[in-house]
Amino acid sequence: MAETAPVEQATPSQVGANERTISYVEAGVEALREEMRRDPSVFYIGTGIGPRGGNWQQTRGLWAEFGEERLRDTPISELAMMGMGVGAAMASSRPIVDFVFLDFVLETMAQLIQQASTAHYISNGKIKVPLVVRAAMGGIRSAGPHHSHSFYSFFMHIPGLKVVVPALPYDVKGLLKTAIRGANPVMFLEHKGLYSSKGPVPREEYTIPFGKSVVRREGKDVTLVAVSQMVLRAMDAAEVMAQGGISVEVIDPRTVVPLDREAILGSVAKTGRLVIADEAYANCGFSAEIAAMVAEEALEDLDAPVRRICALPAPHAFSPSLDGYLRPSTERIVREVTEMMKH
């Protein structure tokens, strides 16, 4: 079952007296530092992740501690980066390969999908690929069509890949540690627009299991499922709608593979309505999967058609007016959910 932990969450009783507030990007750096200290087989490769500390500051300070052997700046060779991650993982290392932008992972799909995700299966369990693929997704400041996409749904389609899409600093740290310690290839996909956001993170050691969602806000009228940055927009929208008398339950699955199906089905059984807010496209995407699951397993629980609030089906546009229109805004979530409640 899902935990209950809202976005402004984590009261001291939840995370301990040693709690402090750090940013989403700092939470990732902490996880890396702790895991690299704990396990010498962990190393990190990517472009600009050495002395520079990463385009997002996502490896800031690590080079000084771990040096160029374990923080390996690479040429721009995404296919080789992924393939070498696969080979190193097969050879018992624990590589983290950072592509900085999720868009660039597209250069590597053959290695990721035909090699990383399949080797354990087709070797009958003999080969393990403990590989963490790290990349940032999502729109930010009109980064344009080649640096803004949220292609995480692609990877849900592939048996053998785990897919993590954290919304909060607490989740970044706990889930990244779980990803590094695991034995499977994991897509660890952060949102560019969240890197500077802050939240409470305990000082003491913790990890977060995959497949365990969080109820960010309890409600009784409608279930709103969201991941990554959309969790924050969903929470803002829920607050606005509460003032209008609509009680929204916000569920953040945190990992989309594995997916906490029970939590979503349980919530829909309670509210009778399902909305998915998603920065990925609707077509064959995360939202389609959630809608299909509910249609297959809980159609009788629905009092109204499922509503999907997704990126509109166009490449990611540059101009702020287009960019803002194509991706789901808080206002659009409020408008569409309110309209749906008229059913």
Add this chain to the structure above:
Amino acid sequence: MNISKDLILALYRTMVEIREFELKGYEIYRSGRMPGFIHLYVGEEAVATGVIAHLRQDDYVTSTHRGHGHALAKGVSPRAALAELMGTVEGCCGGRGGSMHLYEPAVGLLGTNGVVASGIPIAAGAALSAKLRRSGQVAVSFFGDGAVNAGGFHEGINMAATWDLPVVFVCENNLYGTEMPFKQTTKNTNVASRAQSYGIPGVQVDGEDVLAVYEKAGEAVERARQGKGPTLMECLTYRFLGHHVGDPGTTYRSKDEVEEWKKRDAIQRLREQALTSKWAHEKEFETIEGEVRRVIDEAAAVALKSPEPLAETALDHVFCD
């Protein structure tokens, strides 16, 4: 190079084992009992044999769709390999992989591979792991001429060269990528010369001369093991059969050309060379052939009787936990 009798006989045994394995695979396939597609290594045995003779059991190999020879030379048993070609539980991957996807980490085999050039960065990554662990292991990636114009070749070799990784890149240039003549795919058909672009040694060798392959591979493996970085080896070779069983291999190659290459057969060549030089006796080669045929026949008997995996196990091993 020090050529001992033991070495001659060991190289001969491995080449004959690969040849007999492939011919047995051909026979079973043509009888209609083998699923899938197989790409045979007949004619190219000297490359896997001469290179892998230098490797430790824990050294790594990545290979290709034409990978049975590399798997056998690295230490996968003919029985586990043939059972895998049959898609059965006694196969090295329990029947999940098949001909183009043989894995056996116990002998360092990180996969033959159905996707051209994919093994190149994987080998570089295994070499990176070995370097970081200071294990002294070396990785070898085998690939065909068809791989050298794919992105993985450039990116993988460049990064391995940049980081001085302990890896040897072995191009088995058999002159055709499927049916496409290599000379129609690039202006520069000298693969070894491309090493210059990456600042590493490049060496071209007669791939039908197992002693020549053995000698040059020894230098490349030693260089890698000493931490001096990769070498690009180009072995000029030829597949005596078609691209896969079912392709006669003569629609795009002249019969004369095929016959000409068969005269250079590395197995016969080693035997003749050894007899002429009195390194070994006829009888010793015959003994090896008899032993190998028995092993292959036994492997076939097991593989043909081994059951396919239970359908209900189809979802096992998608994830590791």
